[in-house]
Amino acid sequence: MTALVEETVVARTREATLLELRQLSVEYAVGDRPVRAVDGVDLEIRAGEIVGLAGESGCGKTTVANAVLQILRPPARVVGGSVLFRGEDLVGKSTEELRRFRWRNVSMVFQSAMNALNPVMRVGDQFADMMRAHERISKRRALAAAADLLELVGIDRRRLRAYPHELSGGMRQRVIIAMALALEPELVILDEPTTALDVVVQREILQQVQDLQRKLRFAVLFITHDLSLLLEVAHRIAIMYAGELVETAPAERLAANAQHPYTQGLLQSFPPLGGPLTRLTGIPGSPPDLRDPPSGCRFHPRCPHCRPDDIVLYLRQTGERPLLREIEAGHQVACHLVAGGEE
Amino acid sequence: MSAAAPLEVRDLTKRFPVGNALRRAHVHAVDDVSFELRPGTITALVGESGSGKSTVARLLARLYDPSEGAVLFEGSDVSRVRRRRDVLRYRSKVQIIFQDPFGSLNPVKTIRHHVERPLRIHRIVPRAQVEEHAHELLRTVGLVPAEEVAAKYPHELSGGQRQRVAIARALAVEPKVVLADEPTSMLDVSIRIGILNLMLKLKEEREIAFLYVTHDLASARYVADDILVMYAGQIVERGPVEQVLAEPLHPYTRLLLAAVPDPAKKAERIEPRKGLAAAAVDPPDGCRFLTRCPLAIDVCSRITPPLVEAQPAQSARCHVTAPST
DSSP states (O other), X not given: OHHHHHHHHHHHHHSOEEEEEEEEEEEEOOTTSOEEEEEEEEEEEETTOEEEEEXXXXXXXXXXXXXXXXXXXXXXEEEEEEEEETTEEOTTOOHXXXXXXXXXXXXXXXXXXXXXXXXXXXXXXXXXXXXXXXXXOOHHHHHHHHHHHHHHTTOOGGGGGOOGGGSOHHHHHHHHHHHHHTTOXXXXXXXXXXXXXXXXXXXXXXXXXXXXXXXXXXXXEEEESOHHHHHHXXXXXXXXXXXXXXXXXXXXXXXXXXXXXXXXXXXTSSOOSSSOOOOOOOOOSOOOOTTSOOSSSTTGGGOTTOOTTSHHHHXXXXXXOOOOEEEETTEEEOOTTSXXXXX | OOSOOSEEEEEXXXXXXXXXXXXXXXXXXXXXXXXXXXXTOEEEEEOOTTSSHHHHHHHHTTSSOOSEEEEEETTEEOTTOOSHHHHHHHHTTEEEEOSOTTTSSOTTSOHHHHHHHHHHHTTOSOGGGHHHHHHHHHHHTXXXXXXXXXXXXXXXXXXXXHHXXXXXXXXXXXXXXXXXESTTTTSOHHHHHHHHHHHHHHHHHHOOEEEEEESOHHHHHHHOSEEEEEETTEEEXXXXXXXXXXXXXXXXXXXXXXHSOOTTTOOOOXXXXXXXXXXXXXXXXXXXXXXXXXXXXXXXXXXXXXXXXEETTEEEOBTTTBOOO
């Protein structure tokens, strides 16, 4: 079993890079001082890979997703870096080029997407509208394709005639996922797809996404604040804090051997269902105000390992920004405490 | 625990009318629910959306009138008290914390206003001491420096901090019972544990009886002593939390357990749903979990299973795993 998993990981690393973020930076121009919500993020997603992006509210996860789709609206704008999709930079493309690219190449399921359906339009018509905006296809054929998609996500095809309010929250969420898959995109971005749903529905939807991903081989960027979910579904996980990536690693490795104190804190945040119970600490404090981010390592005010005892280290932690270094193949960490590796 | 229960719920039932004059029907949101809350214990009430768990909390908070049954507070039935004075007295002993810390605080009032208001209304301390007492409450819930926090407005605080304000406000009246209706489900995972730890601290220091409404079994195990599992308006299993989660009797409890993300044991597959967890409209006799149950036998479709104590202190509503003799 383990050998098999490792083989597929190796096979996957040979897959072509689908999406590459290079030193991506996004600012929100509010007030007299712009807020840098995403600061120099490097991230790579290969074809057919599920990559998780985790972090607390306000750390910039959703802004990254919006930058990938180039749907940032003023006051937000990309101020540096590039978004390469199959080697082509999306930053600066025309509206028409982007319109053709969205849904067909990359689609997105938004946070609380179950409220994204038009309440006065039948589900089927909403599918048909979207598909006909991108492809020359008759309405009848669009509806037939939509019915197949509904079945794919486990909803009766007759529900095409339903209005959104006739469906439960979990069903609406599955309708949105089906819609995101309609044009067979190579990458699907899921932004907190199950946060508003309860555990049983969440489990059903995760299973379905995994089954579909295996069948259709699309890549997934899965964004959530709940690291316990990602450890189950993702192949690789990137941890974001205050606009920066602080650690990336394969999921199994992150679970067993997290190096960044922030990642360790996140892993310490959910109580176990079995085994001995210990008093957990979570992460003290709250994420920083990005209008005025802390100097040096942005995590240092909340970091349990940042104390003035070791003055040399302390000065580095509070004064020098740690860079993401590779400490082992595929495992990168940005922390002064972690030695070794190339920048 | 030998201490008397300050709050006892007996055969509580709440039906909401639906339909029109020609087709009158009732949603059985809460059906024949009985339990008690004891001082210094946390009782978890778990179930899916629509199972009726929030309705139970709201009935106990006197936000709804029950259709049948009684809520006994220190021995007297409070479920139908109407006089303002009596309601006030009850609310000074039983407080509720809501799920949404963004909607439960007034955006144009300072934190000081929110915490001082109950102190004044219920005349908890002499007027001259109100301010100092409010600061003390903020310190108790971990909002320091209290003087600074008190001067802020809700939008200046994070979700976790706002939920702490809601807890401080509930504590202001020195309640014996706190009803926490999904207090952490809108918060980031990293913040949740802080709120849970605060509940543990308050239970120990103040001997408060908590009802913790949640759909998260792992957090229930972390804070609670006892657990009540609700399905379609009924309690389907109850018992000490460790015991119930280690050896669940009811197939629904097993389904909930399998659904929890648990990196330690790597995804267990669950059967996709057939049927609804939500409260039923005029349900027929028989087990309400029937359509989703892998264990169902003939009798399940005909007779509603009673809550049977099949293990010491652990009961379930199931003909198969907790048969009545």
